[in-house]
Amino acid sequence: MVSVPLDTAALYDEHVDFVWRLLTRLGVHRDAVEDATQEVFLIVHRRRAEFRSASSVRTWLGGIAVHVAKDHRRSANRHARRVELADRETRRDVKSPHESAESSQALTLALQLLEALDEDQRTVFVLAEFEELTAQEIAEMTNTNSNTVSSRLRLARKHFNELVIAYRREEVPHE
């Protein structure tokens, strides 16, 4: 394994959108995403000497983001966070208004439903279903193994299916 020097600013330029998106999808409150993003890159800067070329930069960054998101969510939960997801990110959309509103609403709903999953299941679900990462990549990011990832993902999907069905039956309160 070879250490390679990393330029934090260049990493930021290339991956800030990925980190921001991942933190958002992992449930970091929108008011905290900026701080969380900065935190990720600060950790990246501090640990850049630890990066091994055998690992993908994206996977490495994702792993840091997963940890930061977890910390932020825990911290937010202590204050009995009420998730406010309405109009989330809509101002940033560049799609047609209809398409934009639809995808934004879908994201809002998906994130709302994901709140019901436990932390580990949610993380695996987001990485697999939103980021479309492989079990091996997810295992690396979450510091676990592929079997655990597969198990968590299976449970997460089952739970999410049930949540969607329940939502359709209006059993889940929503706005």
Add this chain to the structure above:
Amino acid sequence: MSDLNSEANSLIHRARLADVTPPPSTKKRMRAALVAGLALPAAGATLAKFLIVGVVAAAAGSGATFIATRSTEPRVVVVHTPAPPPVVIVAPSPSETVEAPPPAPLVLPRAKPETPPQQKPEESAVVNLDVQLPPAPTPMTPDESLAAELEAMGVILGEVEASRFDDAFTTLQVFHSRFPKAELQVEADSLEVRVLCGLHREEQARTLAAQLVAKHPTNPSVQRIRNVCAAK
């Protein structure tokens, strides 16, 4: 393949299309904070937070502790830490030695500005670093050095925010001496411009600012101090 039912699959598919990226202005601001890490009024709160986060994040891996003393209470403080080597801040006598506690998250001094009026420090009498710096400091790793730099910048930021410009000036001189090839050199120099303004040494501030602008015309930290004295 996904084991999601069709409705769940459709929901995820649509949700995936939502644009979740930071607005350009936010992206720019975050980058400036990341690269510059400089404490200037326009971005003080965010940057202070950035620095605190940096120090906290770095604290576990670094034994460096950087303590600034008030120059209105002249003394020598030697801070002993396991590793890396101690930081010494020197001011006119008398002297004392203080054992530092184990490395801990730094709390920036955000106290209200001190009531005694700021005195223009006499440039030649404030520090005497050559004599008092540890003779052979153990080289720090890049990560430790960066952590120590961030910590030092946090201290300086706290002094600036408390309008303790003489203290900030002293601490900056220690910073320059301790980190001659600092990664945050431009940020420290930019901060020094502001400190000089605070000390009413506008001429020096403008000269330093002009040098920085000439050398780093696009640096976001330098951009912020272009007109810092003029704005006062």
